[in-house]
Amino acid sequence: MNKKTILLTGATGFLGSHLLEALIKEEYTVVVLKRSSSNNWRIKNLEGRYISYDIDLYPIEKAFQDQKVDCVIHTACNYGRNGESIWQVVDSNLMFGLRILDFCLKFDVNTFINTDTLLQKHINVYSLSKKQFVEWLEKKSDKIKVVNLRLEHMYGPNDDTTKFVPWIISQFQQGVEEIKLTEGEQERDFIYIDDVVSAYLTVLNKDSKLQMFNEFDVGSGQLNTVKSFLEELKDRYQTNFGKIETKLAFGSIPYREGEMMKVEVNIKKLLNLGWSPMINLEQGITNIIKQEK
Known part of the structure; x- marks a missing residue:
């Protein structure tokens, strides 16, 4: 049976690049939307194995005209961490997604797999804009099958250094005296990137069994405090690189306004589809430390 043609957004990013590699390995035809100015370092080793359109040079519609797209996997987003308005x-998070959705409807794409967050909508502009897009997806799910994946805190190799875990590691590498942190009692579900990717592949493979609108929480199923995670990260870093003097200064800054102290993650629906997380916290942290080494 012929594999589906997947249109992937955000392929040069952390999640998107790992997804692209996995989809190619599974022999899907992958169509990538990116900008000509995008930094392709994460996917340079995959050149020639996917179809690419620079959306600042060609209309987005051309990708749908040239290829019979069966499914869109939408991972592109803007966290608003770099001073964006x-x-x-x-x-990025709402209007771009709506443009893609419009073309999905126009060209009879079967499925739209969206990347959402478990953050509540009131936390910041990022979470609000992501939740607004999900509302539009649900509204249009009478015409296209929607799978909304609500991700918890994913981590792994090749992440952006502005993200929490790689930023902490960069501080270790620079030998900073201390890292100012909250008390760190927030409970989070840290999930390794390979397990996130396998969740996407699972819903893609089980597409025919899904309803028109579906939501799945994506996490490991285990909650850990931020403090315990960072202490484990520091311990394993020191095991591989030798003792570091950087102090994890817990309690030196206040929690942000509206901080979620405990995230609610229910992975039962994904487990029922046949998915299960394979990388525990200790192994995941070991993997990223080994990459640094």
């Missing part, structure tokens, strides 16, 4: 974050 509200408009820029909303344009």
